[in-house]
Amino acid sequence: MASANGAHFAFTDRWGGVSAVPYEELNLGGAVGDDPDAVHANRARAARSLGLDQAQVVWMNQVHGRDVAVVDGPWSAAGAQPVPAVDAIVTARRGLPLAVLTADCVPVLLADPVAGVAAAVHAGRPGLVAGVVPAAFAAMARLGADPAAITARTGPAVCGRCYEVPAAMRAEVAAQVPEAWSETGWNTPAVDVTAGVMAQLAALGVTDRQSSSVCTLESRDHFSYRRDRTTGRLAGYVWLD
Numbered sequence: 001m002a003s004a005n006g007a008h009f010a011f012t013d014r015w016g017g018v019s020a021v022p023y024e025e026l027n028l029g030g031a032v033g034d035d036p037d038a039v040h041a042n043r044a045r046a047a048r049s050l051g052l053d054q055a056q057v058v059w060m061n062q063v064h065g066r067d068v069a070v071v072d073g074p075w076s077a078a079g080a081q082p083v084p085a086v087d088a089i090v091t092a093r094r095g096l097p098l099a100v101l102t103a104d105c106v107p108v109l110l111a112d113p114v115a116g117v118a119a120a121v122h123a124g125r126p127g128l129v130a131g132v133v134p135a136a137f138a139a140m141a142r143l144g145a146d147p148a149a150i151t152a153r154t155g156p157a158v159c160g161r162c163y164e165v166p167a168a169m170r171a172e173v174a175a176q177v178p179e180a181w182s183e184t185g186w187n188t189p190a191v192d193v194t195a196g197v198m199a200q201l202a203a204l205g206v207t208d209r210q211s212s213s214v215c216t217l218e219s220r221d222h223f224s225y226r227r228d229r230t231t232g233r234l235a236g237y238v239w240l241d
Helices: 036-049 125-130 132-142 167-176 193-203
Strands: 002-004 007-011 068-071 088-091 098-102 106-112 117-123 151-154 181-183 189-191 208-211 234-240
Touching (some): 007 106, 088 132, 098 106, 117 125, 117 234, 125 132, 125 167, 125 193, 167 181, 167 189, 193 208
Antiparallel strands (some): 002 007, 007 234, 098 234, 106 117, 106 151, 181 189
């Protein structure tokens, strides 16, 4: 966990949970085929390790789009308030933890501690091209966030040296976000989603931005969908004092 001026950011790895193979151990994803009781126990463990109340954590129904939900509390446990299909959640409520699930996509955490606005964003290749990060940023700005005051952190994700794609797909992505153009370590077309996200943040005026050096495909300490297909999900958390 890292903190910056009252903003807190945390990214999980795959260890310290109760899920069995192939989700071992700390799978936090509830829609990947794992035992729901194990997922609930894992989410409780992760929250407890961060000093959070799991019942207060706000999750998303991620669909690789650009839609954003502004939230002021957790979704109804009884299902009266269904979790919306969005790839970014934004809040102006201090102390409310937001979470994003990934297993190769880029988890993007944003916070303006002065305005008291935070966001969690799921940025895969489709979301990068669709502009989910700028969409989340715009929602933050409507709540009073200032680009100069925003801290941005991205977590473990598949790196540009490993995310192999067809040449036509790379060209399509690079046409929208040139900085995402990449090449694998074996000299084939690739996309660097993290580099694309960081470029978008820079263009939006965010100067305090840092990315993780962990490649999920290369690291056995992290879940990777591209490597294992049937696997768990990592989580990124953000909240404000």
